[in-house]
Amino acid sequence: DAGITQSPRHKVTETGTPVTLRCHQTENHRYMYWYRQDPGHGLRLIHYSYGVKDTDKGEVSDGYSVSRSKTEDFLLTLESATSSQTSVYFCAISPGGASGANVLTFGAGSRLTVL
Amino acid sequence: SQQGEEDPQALSIQEGENATMNCSYKTSINNLQWYRQNSGRGLVHLILIRSNEREKHSGRLRVTLDTSKKSSSLLITASRAADTASYFCATDFFSQGGKLIFGQGTELSVKP
Known part of the structure; x- marks a missing residue:
């Protein structure tokens, strides 16, 4: 999707290995989000960022950490991947704004399989 | 737990038929949004309705919001096969730092 890219798009890894997913934006948006999507659960918020070095937990943050050292990049790290973290991960961005409306633009997703 | 239940x-x-999807939520919201997801793709924003609005239209889409019942509905009129997708509602907790919480979604299939 224009302005937001996720990498890698597909990854297969083994239990116990570290994994980092990268979200890169060229829109200079303030807010960035990581969601995971699983059948029967819809989208669940993992972590989000409201500025450089400003992050907060979402609904399902256990086992995940994030970092945002510059506006354009938001990294999601699985320190020690487990099979329960097999999922499709979506990054999203939003400008926020005085209107109070966070309209999200989503990336194409990263499919992670943990064996 | 998720805020929006669909x-x-x-x-x-x-x-040619109309499709209606419903979303219920639990606590006060700033606004409610609807998104669409085609198979294997990211979500795309469709429409936003603020807590002080009751109805909003965008093309063939009509969204209503009833804050007393904590519910919203999305109506797609004169549906087309290309409308086949999953539809998600999302509630905005902007007052809590920007969290946007999604429901589980409604999978719509429109048969030609």
Whole structure:
């Protein structure tokens, strides 16, 4: 999707290995989000960022950490991947704004399989 | 737990019919949004309705919001096969730092 890219798009890894997913934006948006999507659960918020070095937990943050050292990049790290973290991960961005409306633009997703 | 709960989970209709999807939520919101997801793709924003609005239109889409019942509905009129997708509602907790929480989605199938 224009302005937001996720990498890698597909990854297969083994239990116990570290994994980092990268979200890169060229829109200079303030807010960035990581969601995971699983059948029967819809989208669940993992972590989000409201500025450089400003992050907060979402609904399902256990086992995940994030970092945002510059506006354009938001990294999601699985320190020690487990099979329960097999999922499709979506990054999203939003400008926020005085209107109070966070309209999200989503990336194409990263499919992670943990064996 | 998720803020938005959607009903039905799946809906199958014929082209030309209307499709209605419902979303319920638990606590006060700043606004409610609807998104669409085609198979294997990211979500795309459709429409936003603020807490002080009751109804909003965008093309063939009509969204209503009832804050007293904590519910919203999305109506797609004169549906087309290309409307086949999953539809999600999302509630905005902007007052809590920007969290946007999604429901489980309604899978819509429009048969030609």
